[in-house]
Structure formats: structure tokens, C-alpha cells
Amino acid sequence: MTAPDSGPTATKRTRLVRLLVNGATHDVAVAEHHTLLEVLRYQLQLTGTKQGCDKGDCGACTVLVADADNRRAPVLSCLTLAVDVEGKEITTIEGLATKGKLDPVQDAFDRCGALQCGFCQSGMMLSARALLDENPRPTLPQIQQALSGNLCRCTGYTKILEATLLAATRPAAAGEQPPKEPA
Numbered sequence: 001m002t003a004p005d006s007g008p009t010a011t012k013r014t015r016l017v018r019l020l021v022n023g024a025t026h027d028v029a030v031a032e033h034h035t036l037l038e039v040l041r042y043q044l045q046l047t048g049t050k051q052g053c054d055k056g057d058c059g060a061c062t063v064l065v066a067d068a069d070n071r072r073a074p075v076l077s078c079l080t081l082a083v084d085v086e087g088k089e090i091t092t093i094e095g096l097a098t099k100g101k102l103d104p105v106q107d108a109f110d111r112c113g114a115l116q117c118g119f120c121q122s123g124m125m126l127s128a129r130a131l132l133d134e135n136p137r138p139t140l141p142q143i144q145q146a147l148s149g150n151l152c153r154c155t156g157y158t159k160i161l162e163a164t165l166l167a168a169t170r171p172a173a174a175g176e177q178p179p180k181e182p183a
């Protein structure tokens with residue numbers, strides 16, 4: 001894991017870009033070679049987006065980017081230049097809850113105990129949200145396919161899949177407390 005390079009070989013060209021992140025507008029001077037991940041974490045301090053492999057393998061850096069029709073799709077921010085998403089609506093994990101209430105995906109992950117170290121969770125939940133936006137009632141194989149780019153080293157995936165199914169089939173009332181564990 002490394003911060004943006006600043007050594008003698010670093011490109012010095014910067015550009016002022018307007019980034020729309022979680023409903024807020026940020027006018028940021030970014031180096032043209034810096035990724036969206038670098039800008040989110042090191043310039044906007046949105047560290048919920050995780051820096052894992054930095055080469056497109058793990059999915060930890062997944063964020064959602066909306067297209068012209070406002071359809072949000074998962075994007076690997078470590079492979080996306082910040083200048084290429086200027087003016088597009090970007091959702092990070094910090095923007096998934098709305099008006100102080102958890103997104104049903106977050107609530108379901110909580111209820112199912114689908115969290116351990118948490119490193120994969122931002123990307124995992126955003127990939128699940130993108131799937132449910134497109135397909136509110138996915139099958140288990142469809143969920144497995146949608147989350148196949150997000151690697152988890154802790155949970156064994158079972159609870160993650162259960163949580164996504166729960167979010168799809170019985171969306172929890174956002175903000176409710178999870179049920180108590182049986183004694």
C-alpha cells in the first residue's frame with residue numbers, strides 16, 4: 001500500500017477537476033496520473049475506500065460511478081484516473097447511508113455478521129448495492145457472480161452471500177437495531 005508518488009519521476013501536470021462525491025461537489029487540483037482511489041483517500045480523506053492490491057485484483061477499492069442515465073455501476077477506483085470521472089456522480093461507502101439511516105445492504109451485513117476485519121466490506125457492500133439496483137431479486141448464482149471481483153480473506157463468503165440475499169428478499173427497515181443473538 002503506497003501513497004501517491006511524489007518523487008522526481010512523478011508527473012507534475014495537474015488539472016482542476018470537479019468531482020461529485022456522495023452528493024457533494026469538490027473542485028480538486030489533481031495530478032493527471034493519479035487514480036480516483038488516490039484522490040478519494042489522500043485528497044478528500046474518504047478513507048472508507050480501501051487500498052488493497054492497487055492493481056485490479058481484490059475489489060477493495062470499489063466505488064459506484066453513475067452513467068448519463070444515472071445508473072450506478074461498480075468501478076475499481078485503483079484502475080480509474082480521477083480526471084476520467086470528472087462530473088460523474090460517485091458514491092463511496094461514506095455515502096451509502098442516507099439521512100443517517102443505513103442502506104439495507106449495510107443493515108443486512110450487520111444482521112448476518114458478515115463482517116470480520118472489514119477490509120473488503122466497503123467494496124463488497126457497494127458491489128451488492130449495484131447488483132440490487134439493477135436486479136432487486138437476484139438468485140444466489142447472480143449474487144456470486146456480482147461479488148466475484150471482491151475478495152475476502154476472513155469470512156469464507158457464506159455470510160456475505162446470506163447478507164446480500166437478506167437485503168434482496170427482506171430489506172430491513174433502515175436504522176432498526178439488529179435482532180439479539182439467541183442465547
Ligand code: FES
Pocket residue numbers: 050051052053054055056057058059060061062076077078079
Ligand atoms: S485495490 Fe485491489 S482492485 Fe483496487
Ligand code: FES
Pocket residue numbers: 114115116117118119120121151152153154155
Ligand atoms: S472481512 Fe476481512 S477481508 Fe473480508
